[in-house]
Amino acid sequence: MKTSQCLNPTVFVIFGGTGDLNMRKLAPALYNLYSDGYMPKDYAIIGTARSKLTDVQFRNTIMEGVNSFSRAGKVKKEKWDGFAENVYYNPVDVSAPETFQDLKTSIEKLKKKFGPKTQVIYYLAVAPNLFPLIAECIAKYDLAGNEENCRIVIEKPFGRDLETARELNKLLTGIFTEKQIYRIDHYLGKETVQNIMAFRFANSFLEPLWNRTYIDHVQISVTEQLGVGDRGGYYDGAGALRDMIQNHILQLLCLIGMETPINFDADEIRNKKVDVLKAMRPFGPDDIRMSTVRGQYSKGWVEGKEVPGYRSEKDVAPESNTETFAAAKFFVDNWRWQGIPFYVRTGKRLFQTSSLITIQFKDVPHQVFPAGVTEHWQQNRLIISIQPEMSIRLQVQAKRPGLDMVLNPVDMVFDYKGTYSAEAPEAYETLLLDVMIADQTQFMRADQVESAWELLMPVINAWESKTSLSFPNYPADSWGPEDAEALIARDGFHWFTLPLKNKD
The missing domain is CATH 3.30.360.10 (Dihydrodipicolinate Reductase; domain 2)
Structure with missing residues (x-):
């Protein structure tokens, strides 16, 4: 069962913390998980990038992203204050690997505060050419942990072709086990x-x-x-x-x-x-x-x-x-x-x-109906609509009301909005929660x-x-x-x- 009650303390490190992906998707998703009661009791979110920002500046930056892109609309002050007090910023520059030492210090402090069951999740919301560099720095500074308490999330594209995908897999599996690697596809x-x-x-x-x-x-x-x-x-x-x-x-x-x-x-x-x-x-x-x-x-x-x-x-x-x-x-x-x-x-x-x-x-x-009856005949179809509407419809033949026998296609529809009052979570909310509970079902x-x-x-x-x-x-x-x-x-x-x- 997906609930905060079964989640270990979590430190969520977002590489590319000031980037578009975090602003549009990750920060709104994490805030919504918190608002709906799905974040762990003890958690911390550390944004990293080359920019020199304070914790307060970073919090204000991602609040703009949440206000603009969250499915729930603008933040509620009380909720936001509770969420943001666990959001931090740590400058990291992959061209200056020594900056990973400061990140390690921050993570170790949080792990000491939260206890031995603390899990660390590294989310690489950066350009693909930085994936290997960041992974190598994580290994160099002994940040990979073990398969029980550490995970890495890789955005697409995972390689540009078969050769580069194999190279990246080889690099990652040399640092992490397969159980630690989450190749995310938001679809x-x-x-x-x-x-x-x-x-x-x-x-x-x-x-x-x-x-x-x-x-x-x-x-x-x-x-x-x-x-x-x-x-x-x-x-x-x-x-x-x-x-x-x-x-x-x-x-x-x-x-x-x-x-x-x-x-x-x-x-x-x-x-x-x-x-x-x-x-x-x-x-x-x-x-x-x-x-x-x-x-x-x-x-x-x-x-x-x-x-x-x-x-x-x-x-x-x-x-x-x-x-x-x-x-x-x-x-x-x-x-x-x-x-x-x-x-x-x-x-x-x-x-x-x-x-x-x-x-x-x-x-x-075998067609048992005469031609005039089947003027609008259509083969049965099952249609799964992912967007813009969320529905599953089965198209079947039925008799049109009236004294004459006339057949035409009709839809038997399962419509999310018409069936459920609760708003569906965004894809990233579902997948980020899966990472926190170590469920790799939806990951490649x-x-x-x-x-x-x-x-x-x-x-x-x-x-x-x-x-x-x-x-x-x-x-x-x-x-x-x-x-x-x-x-x-x-x-x-x-x-x-x-x-x-x-x-x-």
Whole structure:
């Protein structure tokens, strides 16, 4: 049970304490956990960065972040004062490793104050190139502790390719045990994503249908209306394939495709996810040509405002070959899924922001209704909406009210807002609490990360080695390049979307 009553005293060290991730996500999440009674009785949060700040200055800085980005709105003074008295700041500069000695002194004082069961969590909310440097300094100054009282949290991207991911894993496992390493993917903390396992494995009627006999195909779409914004420098070295498919989307695919676990043990669940990745069909040259699509957005109009093309964005190369859209068709070659396509797509500057998983079931084996009755006939679909709405809906055929027998699709909907009055926690709240209680279920293991990179490296290498002559190939506020429609249309399907109220 996730409650502060079972949490050991905790020292939470945030490298990159003055950065955007802490302001927007970590500080609001930790404050909300405190407000809701989920922080340990004894805890301390130490922010670190190169800036010279006092504790009070740092507290005021993160309060601005909480006021701006917390789901609960602006802080309540009494709550904030109780939370902030345990927030500290310690300047640390990785280019001056001796500053880690001051951090060690601060941690040791808190451990002495809180007692021998104190756990220390290092959160690396910094640029990826600093991950190895910080880890090495933690080792040098004997800050790694043991697997029972020390953990390290690594943000994505975990490596830039298979080789760098292996190097980082080798470095980290030379300092920490695998049980101490938490490779975080915030998508796995989203409420609807976590409900996929509950929906699949807590309902007996689904398992007999969850296979190639009854499922026609699976779609996973993670689309964004925004462009790259101020992330042009990072994004131009990454692209949609690395930024979204390698981690977020493949994790969703694993949740849909995994076999039933024996129990809810973290390693058992992660074993099942790795099994999916290892069963996925490798990409050969013909597969890359026929089963993948890349795109890059041009200028256009979004909600009445003109927006620039990708190559005109800040810190983006004027002749950039980086994809802002990627689509692919995957196959999972095992008994459950053999021959069933998994279509995925993701992109920026698309028509709407949404994250949808659609499972389309095969048609009925024999049509007993006359043609006029089935004018609006549609195959059954299970639609899991992660954002902007959180819902799970089953689309079935039903008779329209009236004297005539006319069938049309209807939705059986589980809607979070309509079902529960309590507000869903943010993803980072869920995952930070999991780190504190040492639950690795929603965190990627080394072999999981490397298997995902291994699957995608042929596509990454092919795209990087050959410049696209068609870029840019889709306008802002569209659904992406035409080739993405052709990718799925060749098999007789189409991309599924949910209508949004704010779109015509």
